[in-house]
Amino acid sequence: MYRYDSFDHQITAERVAQFRDQVRRRLAGELSEDEFRILRLQNGLYMQIHAYMMRIAVPYGLVSAAQMRMFAHIARKYDRGYGHFTTRQNIQFNWLKLQDAPDILAELASVEMHANQTSGNCIRNITSDEFAGVARDEIVDPRPYAEILRQWSTFHPEFAYLPRKFKFAITGASEDRAAIAVHDIGLAVVKNAQGEVGFRVLVGGGLGRTPVIGVEICDFVPWQHIITYAESIVRVYNEYGRRDNIYKARIKILVKALGIEEFKRQVEADWQHTKNGPCTITQSELDRVAAYFTAPAYEVCANEDESLQAMLDDNRGFANWYQRSVKHHKVAGYASVVLSLKKTGIAPGDATDKQMDAAAELAERFSFGELRITHMQNLVLADVKQSDLFSLWEAAKALGMATPNIGLITDMICCPGGDFCTLANARSIPLAKAIAECFEDIDFQHDIGELEMNISGCINACGHHHVGHIGILGVDKDGEEWYQVQIGGAQGNDANLGKVIGKSFSFEQMPEVIARLLQVYVRERYDDERFIDTVRRLGVEPFKAEVYGTLVESDEALKAPDYELLKVGVSYDMPYYSPRF
Amino acid sequence: MIIKNKTVVADDWSVLRLAESDTADGVVVPAGRILVPLKVWLAQRDSLQHRADVGVWFASDERAEDLQAEVQKFSVVAVDFPKFADGRGYSIAYHLRSRLGYKGELRAIGDVLRDQIFYMQRVGFDAFVPRADKDINEVLKGLSDFSLTYQASSDEAQPLFRRVTR
Numbered sequence A: 001m002y003r004y005d006s007f008d009h010q011i012t013a014e015r016v017a018q019f020r021d022q023v024r025r026r027l028a029g030e031l032s033e034d035e036f037r038i039l040r041l042q043n044g045l046y047m048q049i050h051a052y053m054m055r056i057a058v059p060y061g062l063v064s065a066a067q068m069r070m071f072a073h074i075a076r077k078y079d080r081g082y083g084h085f086t087t088r089q090n091i092q093f094n095w096l097k098l099q100d101a102p103d104i105l106a107e108l109a110s111v112e113m114h115a116n117q118t119s120g121n122c123i124r125n126i127t128s129d130e131f132a133g134v135a136r137d138e139i140v141d142p143r144p145y146a147e148i149l150r151q152w153s154t155f156h157p158e159f160a161y162l163p164r165k166f167k168f169a170i171t172g173a174s175e176d177r178a179a180i181a182v183h184d185i186g187l188a189v190v191k192n193a194q195g196e197v198g199f200r201v202l203v204g205g206g207l208g209r210t211p212v213i214g215v216e217i218c219d220f221v222p223w224q225h226i227i228t229y230a231e232s233i234v235r236v237y238n239e240y241g242r243r244d245n246i247y248k249a250r251i252k253i254l255v256k257a258l259g260i261e262e263f264k265r266q267v268e269a270d271w272q273h274t275k276n277g278p279c280t281i282t283q284s285e286l287d288r289v290a291a292y293f294t295a296p297a298y299e300v301c302a303n304e305d306e307s308l309q310a311m312l313d314d315n316r317g318f319a320n321w322y323q324r325s326v327k328h329h330k331v332a333g334y335a336s337v338v339l340s341l342k343k344t345g346i347a348p349g350d351a352t353d354k355q356m357d358a359a360a361e362l363a364e365r366f367s368f369g370e371l372r373i374t375h376m377q378n379l380v381l382a383d384v385k386q387s388d389l390f391s392l393w394e395a396a397k398a399l400g401m402a403t404p405n406i407g408l409i410t411d412m413i414c415c416p417g418g419d420f421c422t423l424a425n426a427r428s429i430p431l432a433k434a435i436a437e438c439f440e441d442i443d444f445q446h447d448i449g450e451l452e453m454n455i456s457g458c459i460n461a462c463g464h465h466h467v468g469h470i471g472i473l474g475v476d477k478d479g480e481e482w483y484q485v486q487i488g489g490a491q492g493n494d495a496n497l498g499k500v501i502g503k504s505f506s507f508e509q510m511p512e513v514i515a516r517l518l519q520v521y522v523r524e525r526y527d528d529e530r531f532i533d534t535v536r537r538l539g540v541e542p543f544k545a546e547v548y549g550t551l552v553e554s555d556e557a558l559k560a561p562d563y564e565l566l567k568v569g570v571s572y573d574m575p576y577y578s579p580r581f
Numbered sequence B: 001m002i003i004k005n006k007t008v009v010a011d012d013w014s015v016l017r018l019a020e021s022d023t024a025d026g027v028v029v030p031a032g033r034i035l036v037p038l039k040v041w042l043a044q045r046d047s048l049q050h051r052a053d054v055g056v057w058f059a060s061d062e063r064a065e066d067l068q069a070e071v072q073k074f075s076v077v078a079v080d081f082p083k084f085a086d087g088r089g090y091s092i093a094y095h096l097r098s099r100l101g102y103k104g105e106l107r108a109i110g111d112v113l114r115d116q117i118f119y120m121q122r123v124g125f126d127a128f129v130p131r132a133d134k135d136i137n138e139v140l141k142g143l144s145d146f147s148l149t150y151q152a153s154s155d156e157a158q159p160l161f162r163r164v165t166r
C-alpha cells in the first residue's frame, strides 16, 4: 500500500499544527462557532447529539495492521471502546472531546493517516473497490490513480468552499463494487481499443433527497489527463452550482439544470486551458505511486481443491461461511475473505477495540498485514492462502466476525439514525437489530439468498435506502416515527432506484412487512432467481398486494425501550450536527 | 491597514458599495483611489477610463471573463467574499491570474479571515483586507500555515510531482 514520503509527512504535520491552533483559538473564544464549524468539519469533526464525532479517512478503504491497531487505541483512549465503519470506507468515533481532537490527529499522522476533508463542502475521501488488485474481473488496478487524486484533492486551494460536498468513487473492474453511479464523479478505469488506459467519467450521481444515477460525461479520458479533467468539472461546479438552497446545491442539480451536453461543453471549454499543461500526470509519477501497489510475495501454490472440498463436506458451519465470505482471487491458491461486522445484536459496521486489534493480528497472520474496509461496512482480508481458510474461519468465529451472512438479509447498511443524528425522523439501528433478530436463522438466510437491505433514518439517505433491494426510510408522521418501504433498488453495474410500495408502517409492524415481502419472493421465484430479479420481473404489484392485503400486526414485544436517547438534546439548530453534513 | 506582500501596510483605497437606491450608471464615483463594482465600471466606462485611481471589484456571482483583457489596465482589482464560506471568489481569482494573465494587485475584500487566506494566496491574491473586527496581525499569520503543497495553482505552476524528486 501507499507509504508516506517526507513530503506527505510534512504536509500532514503542518495540517495537525494548523488545526491544533484553530482548536486553541476556539477554546479561547477567539473563533466563533460559526467560523470554527467549517474548519472542524474539514478535519472530520462533527458535533452530534451527545459528543463530538470524528470521521477518519481511510483512503480507498485500505488499512495496514498498524493503522487498524491505531483505531483500536483511539477507541480505548479517547472513545468508549468501539468505532464505526461507514459506507464510504471510513471509520467514525462517536464519543470524543473537542480538546482531544488535535492529539488524535497527531496520533493518526504517526501511522500515515488523517481526517482531512472527511466532511465539509470540499472534495471528500475517494472510495474504491474493496477487491482492487486481487479481483479476477479487474481490468486495471484503480489504487494508484486513487492515490494520485487523493494528493491532488488534499487542500486544493480553489475547492475548499464548494457549494456542497463532493464525492469521487473509482473502480477498475468489470463489476462495479464502488457504486460509482451514485457519486458526484464516478470513474471507471478502462482500456480502449488500442490498449491504452483511461477513464470513463460519470458525473452528477448521488442519493439524498433527490436521488440521481450519474450520467456519462466522457467515455474515455486518457489517464494522463484525469487531474485536469476532474479539475475542470469541479471548477464549473464551484462557479455555477447553486448556493441559495443546500438541498439544490449538489452537482447533480447543476447537471440536470444545464443538461449533460451543455455541462460537458462548459467543462471541456475550461479544460482546453489546462489540458497538456503542467498538471498532466507524468509516467514517472504514475510509476512512483504504482510501485506501492505491486503484488505481495505470493507463494506458488495450486488451488486447494481437494483438501478444501473435504473440509467443506465435513463441516457445515465452515461451508456456510465459505459460501458467503470467501471470494475468488486472481492468484491460484489464494482467496479474499470478508469479515462480517453484521453480527445480530450489534449496530451494523461497529467494531470494538478488541476486534480491531484482533483483526490487525489476523491480517498479519493471514494476509500480508493489510485489510480493506468495504462500503457494505465489513472488513476484507484480500490475500489469504486457501490452505489457511479453515484456521482463519476458526479465529474469526471466536472474534464474532464470521457470521456467514455476507450479501444476505442481515448484512444490512444502516445509517446512525435517531440514536445519534439530530436530523433523524426515526431510529435505524434498533430497527436493523429487530429485523436481524427476526431473520437470524442462517438456513433461512441462505435460502433467501442475496438481498441488500438498506435503512436510512431520514430523507438524507445516508443509509442508501434508494439502492437497497429493500430500502427502508424513516418518516415523521405527527411527531412519531414511521417507516416507508421501497423495493427494487440496486447498486453496481445495473444501478437503479427503488419504488415505494405504499403507506408507511410503525416500528412494530416492520418485521412482519419484511416477512410478507419475502413470502411473495419465495412463492414466485424461479430456481436461482435473486430477490431483486424477481422484483424486476414481476414489478411491485404482487408485493404490494401481499403486504397491504390484510392488516399488518404489530409485534408488541418489539417496543424498544430506548426512546430516551431520542430525547437528549435534540434541540440543537438543525443541519450542523448530522453525519450528513 | 491591509496585508500586502505578506506585511501589514497602510492603504488609502476605498471601496464603493452600491446602496439600494443607487444604480450602476447613476451612482457618483467620488474622487480619490476607489474600487468600484464591476457593474459600475461597465456602466460608466467612458467617464472612468481615464482615471488611474479607479479599480474594480468583483462580486462573487460575477466572472473574470466579464472584464477580459481590459483587466490589464487596472493596478488594483478586488474580489468580494460576502461570506467566507462562499468559494466562488477562489475561482474568480484563479481565472484572473491564470487565464487572463492579470499581473497587478489582487485584493480579497469582505469576509476575509485568518483561516482562509492561505488558500486565497494560493489562487492568486496578494493583498487582503481582513474583516474589521479581526486583529490584522493575527490574520497575517494565516499566510504561513503550510510550507508545502501538493497541487499547482496561481502561486505555483507545477504540481509537487514536477517540482521535486519524490
Ligand code: SF4
Binding pocket: A415, A416, A417, A418, A421, A422, A423, A424, A425, A456, A457, A458, A459, A460, A461, A462, A463, A578, A579, A580
Ligand atoms: S441525516 Fe443521515 S444519518 Fe441522519 S437520520 Fe438522516 S439518513 Fe440517517
